[in-house]
Amino acid sequence: MDFTGKIAIITGGGSGIGRATALKFAGLHAAVAIVDINEENGNHVVNEIRELGAEALFIKTDISNFDQTQAMAEEVHKRFGTIDVLVNNAAWDRIEPFMNNDPALWDGLINVNLKGPIYVTRAVLEFMVKQEAGGSIVNVASDAAKVGSTGEAVYSATKGGVYAFTKSLAREMARYHIRVNSICPGPTQTPFFEAVMGDMPKVVESIKKAIPMRRVALPEDQASAIVWLASDEAAYITGQALSVNGGLNMC
Numbered sequence: 001m002d003f004t005g006k007i008a009i010i011t012g013g014g015s016g017i018g019r020a021t022a023l024k025f026a027g028l029h030a031a032v033a034i035v036d037i038n039e040e041n042g043n044h045v046v047n048e049i050r051e052l053g054a055e056a057l058f059i060k061t062d063i064s065n066f067d068q069t070q071a072m073a074e075e076v077h078k079r080f081g082t083i084d085v086l087v088n089n090a091a092w093d094r095i096e097p098f099m100n101n102d103p104a105l106w107d108g109l110i111n112v113n114l115k116g117p118i119y120v121t122r123a124v125l126e127f128m129v130k131q132e133a134g135g136s137i138v139n140v141a142s143d144a145a146k147v148g149s150t151g152e153a154v155y156s157a158t159k160g161g162v163y164a165f166t167k168s169l170a171r172e173m174a175r176y177h178i179r180v181n182s183i184c185p186g187p188t189q190t191p192f193f194e195a196v197m198g199d200m201p202k203v204v205e206s207i208k209k210a211i212p213m214r215r216v217a218l219p220e221d222q223a224s225a226i227v228w229l230a231s232d233e234a235a236y237i238t239g240q241a242l243s244v245n246g247g248l249n250m251c
């Protein structure tokens with residue numbers, strides 16, 4: 001795989017799966033735009049990418065704000081002249097029984113995890129469609145979208161939305177040679193996972209036991225699937241949802 005001359009935008013590129021994906025794209029010679037709300041982490045990853053000899057740019061953006069996502073896409077296009085790959089990866093979560101949820105939690109999850117990818121996608125497609133050079137979008141959903149997850153009812157609903165958004169948009173975008181796929185990660189060792197599971201070591205152990213491959217994923221496991229789906233190696237694949245879960249759930 002080679003992304004020489006290609007530009008990839010990674011939301012949530014400052015941490016976890018997004019960071020690993022950004023580094024993998026950079027290692028394959030893509031120029032990378034890191035889009036994150038966390039300035040310190042975003043700039044850190046930009047420096048890591050530059051150390052690999054690739055071009056990188058950080059754009060502080062709250063993906064739940066449509067104006068900010070439009071400004072971000074414009075800035076990337078202005079700087080590089082093209083946008084070839086979009087990875088909608090940024091999201092957040094708080095594990096809590098549904099009956100204890102404050103409605104503010106629902107709004108926060110829906111605004112970032114579901115509206116966020118919709119906003120960023122619309123902003124980026126403005127350029128991707130017009131440039132008539134095709135492109136690839138990879139959305140990071142979750143296996144929670146397929147099989148559910150206790151304590152994550154509304155998070156799972158947002159990921160189910162991303163799953164369905166992917167499938168429908170893939171149909172509309174095929175005529176522009178823009179492919180739209182998603183990955184559905186299983187449990188993955190990232191700051192997000194540690195924040196959610198940090199004080200529940202017994203739960204983590206039982207998760208590992210339930211996974212046929214007997215370990216949670218590394219961010220790089222998810223990044224490999226994302227980069228492959230974005231590449232020409234997957235040129236005839238669109239509208240799919242690839243589980244990357246070590247065999248857990250087998251879906």
Ligand SMILES: NC(=O)c1ccc[n+]([C@@H]2O[C@H](COP(=O)([O-])OP(=O)(O)OC[C@H]3O[C@@H](n4cnc5c(N)ncnc54)[C@H](O)[C@@H]3O)[C@@H](O)[C@H]2O)c1
Pocket residue numbers: 011012013014015016017018035036037038041061062063064088089090091092112116140141142143184185186187188189190191192193
């Ligand atoms: N880690 C897991 O076990 C797991 C499992 C299934 C799915 N996922 C999904 O993988 C993706 C990445 O998760 P991760 O584990 O790497 O998380 P992470 O917390 O390590 O990284 C998420 C990044 O998104 C950024 N972000 C959050 N809100 C934002 C906003 N409003 N605007 C811009 N950036 C924002 C954060 O600053 C952070 O850099 C998410 O979509 C998550 O739902 C993760």
